Amino acid sequence: MANMKATRESYGEALAKFGEEYDIVVLDADLSKSTKTETFKKKFPERFINVGIAEGNMMSVAAGIASTGKVVFASTFAMFAAGRAFEQVRNSIGYPNLNVKIGATHAGISVGEDGASHQCLEDIALMRSIPNMVVINPADHVEAMAAVKAAILHDGPVYLRFGRLAVPVIFDEETYKFELGKGVQISDGSDVSLIATGLMVPEAIKAAEILASEGISARVINIHTIKPIDVDIIVKAARETGAVVTAEEHNIIGGLGSAVAEVLCENYPVPMQRVGTRDVFGRSGKPAELLKMYNLTADDIANAAREVIKRK
Amino acid sequence: MDKVLKKELMIIANRIRKHALLAVYSANSGHPGGSLSISDILAVLYFKQMKNLDPKNPKNPDRDRLVLSKGHCAPALYGALAEKGFFPKEDISSFRQAHSYLQGHPDMKGVPGVDMSTGSLGQGISAACGMAIAGKLANKDYRVYAILGDGELEEGQVWEAAMFAAQYKLDNLTAFVDFNNLQIDGKLCDVCSPLPIDKKFEAFNWHVITIDGHDVEQIDNAIEEAKTIKGKPTLILANCVKGKNVSFMENQPQWHGSAPNKEQYEAAVAEIDAIIKELEVM
Ligand SMILES: Cc1ncc(C[n+]2csc(CCOP(=O)(O)OP(=O)(O)O)c2C)c(N)n1
Numbered sequence: 001m002a003n004m005k006a007t008r009e010s011y012g013e014a015l016a017k018f019g020e021e022y023d024i025v026v027l028d029a030d031l032s033k034s035t036k037t038e039t040f041k042k043k044f045p046e047r048f049i050n051v052g053i054a055e056g057n058m059m060s061v062a063a064g065i066a067s068t069g070k071v072v073f074a075s076t077f078a079m080f081a082a083g084r085a086f087e088q089v090r091n092s093i094g095y096p097n098l099n100v101k102i103g104a105t106h107a108g109i110s111v112g113e114d115g116a117s118h119q120c121l122e123d124i125a126l127m128r129s130i131p132n133m134v135v136i137n138p139a140d141h142v143e144a145m146a147a148v149k150a151a152i153l154h155d156g157p158v159y160l161r162f163g164r165l166a167v168p169v170i171f172d173e174e175t176y177k178f179e180l181g182k183g184v185q186i187s188d189g190s191d192v193s194l195i196a197t198g199l200m201v202p203e204a205i206k207a208a209e210i211l212a213s214e215g216i217s218a219r220v221i222n223i224h225t226i227k228p229i230d231v232d233i234i235v236k237a238a239r240e241t242g243a244v245v246t247a248e249e250h251n252i253i254g255g256l257g258s259a260v261a262e263v264l265c266e267n268y269p270v271p272m273q274r275v276g277t278r279d280v281f282g283r284s285g286k287p288a289e290l291l292k293m294y295n296l297t298a299d300d301i302a303n304a305a306r307e308v309i310k311r312k
Numbered sequence: 313m314d315k316v317l318k319k320e321l322m323i324i325a326n327r328i329r330k331h332a333l334l335a336v337y338s339a340n341s342g343h344p345g346g347s348l349s350i351s352d353i354l355a356v357l358y359f360k361q362m363k364n365l366d367p368k369n370p371k372n373p374d375r376d377r378l379v380l381s382k383g384h385c386a387p388a389l390y391g392a393l394a395e396k397g398f399f400p401k402e403d404i405s406s407f408r409q410a411h412s413y414l415q416g417h418p419d420m421k422g423v424p425g426v427d428m429s430t431g432s433l434g435q436g437i438s439a440a441c442g443m444a445i446a447g448k449l450a451n452k453d454y455r456v457y458a459i460l461g462d463g464e465l466e467e468g469q470v471w472e473a474a475m476f477a478a479q480y481k482l483d484n485l486t487a488f489v490d491f492n493n494l495q496i497d498g499k500l501c502d503v504c505s506p507l508p509i510d511k512k513f514e515a516f517n518w519h520v521i522t523i524d525g526h527d528v529e530q531i532d533n534a535i536e537e538a539k540t541i542k543g544k545p546t547l548i549l550a551n552c553v554k555g556k557n558v559s560f561m562e563n564q565p566q567w568h569g570s571a572p573n574k575e576q577y578e579a580a581v582a583e584i585d586a587i588i589k590e591l592e593v594m
């Protein structure tokens with residue numbers, strides 16, 4: 001079995017690692033043990049600031065620090081980063097185009113037992129709609145580490161989406177190269193394209209294996225940067241395979257599925273199907289159970305692929 | 313307070329603690345510390361003070377209401393509601409399971425007796441203000457209670473609500489602050505201190521009463537006093553111990569949001585059983 005690691009762990013490690021080379025400041029809102037910014041705090045206590053349970057304040061404080069020329073990471077759960085503090089992010093960070101990196105952990109339904117109030121399934125939609133904001137949703141540990149570095153090097157606001165649940169490490173640290181705004185083709189195929197993000201990427205890889213056993217050739221594409229989205233890789237996939245399935249741990253409204261649909265509609269419409277939560281709130285439960293209950297598994301992606309192929 | 317009643321309330325408070333521990337242990341997830349700290353307050357509210365509660369008609373429009381603004385302490389709220397008969401006690405062990413209606417944070421759609429869905433800190437107190445002003449608009453004399461965490465006071469929304477409640481003279485609103493001095497990342501003063509709490513609420517034109525949050529008599533007296541205060545909301549600043557009555561959980565920040573293993577669970581229950589037994593023979 002593959003190594004397992006939650007991308008929030010990678011986030012904490014990345015901050016501690018790149019904190020050596022870069023003069024970053026890290027803020028948290030009373031969740032440093034959960035967001036793993038604690039890893040950074042232990043190493044660089046003088047560059048760590050706990051703002052308390054005050055996410056709106058945190059975002060505007062981060063904006064102020066960034067206005068002096070520093071790179072700032074502001075961390076809390078996705079629900080409170082993108083949700084609670086949306087307008088502060090929009091007006092204090094997005095509008096002035098400040099160098100704030102929002103490290104949002106505990107995104108999606110895989111939060112598990114805390115339930116609907118803590119399972120953010122809207123953050124991609126919210127953050128994607130803010131001008132200047134870059135939105136990144138890494139699939140595994142290797143990609144998450146690389147994404148943090150890319151966020152530091154990028155001049156402007158970035159929303160980084162991390163998970164609570166341990167997920168398989170699918171990329172090789174030695175060979176993996178992260179390019180902001182570029183999709184990653186994981187495997188080639190000709191009958192359908194499976195375009196996935198975050199923890200749905202390993203599920204899409206499994207789905208392609210299921211489909212292959214039935215004689216269906218599926219291309220798998222990992223979209224780590226949801227905004228700006230890689231138009232070329234999506235259009236090419238549509239042109240060469242004629243059908244697209246998107247897969248994300250997010251509402252089908254406004255997330256990756258919507259972003260891909262926008263690209264296809266304007267450039268090269270083909271039948272497509274979205275795998276994601278279907279405009280419903282989550283609930284408490286064990287992460288694996290919930291992913292199944294809400295149809296976020298390899299089987300669900302394979303089913304969607306069989307359906308969309310019929311519509312070609 | 314009548315001695316028999318006092319003893320009864322103390323026993324109920326500790327039964328609520330046991331339900332809360334069972335919930336968190338069964339789910340292997342949840343928040344024991346802050347649940348144990350508000351159990352005495354919940355016992356007095358649900359078993360002495362709150363009026364027109366009817367487990368057969370949980371949405372009775374004339375009922376007193378409780379908003380658990382620190383929604384992560386649902387295990388204690390569910391314990392009180394089960395004791396009161398809103399749902400079977402046996403269901404408590406299904407807390408946080410995918411097949412259960414007992415959601416990790418209070419869910420007013422699915423859990424009988426829950427008056428407001430909470431979990432995102434700072435919002436419950438505003439909803440309580442809404443219920444209180446609605447009571448005034450409709451000429452109803454129900455009362456509204458809210459329980460906040462002391463860390464929760466760091467949310468700016470709490471102070472927006474505090475201003476609102478005073479402006480609209482919500483004397484039918486009584487809010488408790490569970491002053492246990494801990495939040496997730498440690499002591500309040502090491503994170504972003506909201507102290508002094510009493511002076512802040514006084515400055516916001518609230519009537520403030522400070523009590524021992526584990527003394528059912530003091531809790532009851534404070535609520536009685538709140539009922540006599542006209543033209544102002546009341547804040548009951550309850551000095552509490554996070555993890556109260558489980559020796560190894562008391563004042564330990566790591567028990568904010570972690571579940572006990574089997575050994576720890578059994579040890580915790582044994583401590584509370586001993587307290588109940590002592591009360592019973594008193
Ligand atoms: C808006 C919001 N931010 C963060 C959290 C995560 N969180 C849950 S409990 C908690 C600490 C609460 O401390 P306190 O209010 O003192 O509660 P208590 O000590 O009574 O458990 C935090 C930060 C949340 N639920 N809501």
Ligand SMILES: [Mg+2]
Nearest residue numbers: 462463494495
């Ligand atoms: Mg506290």
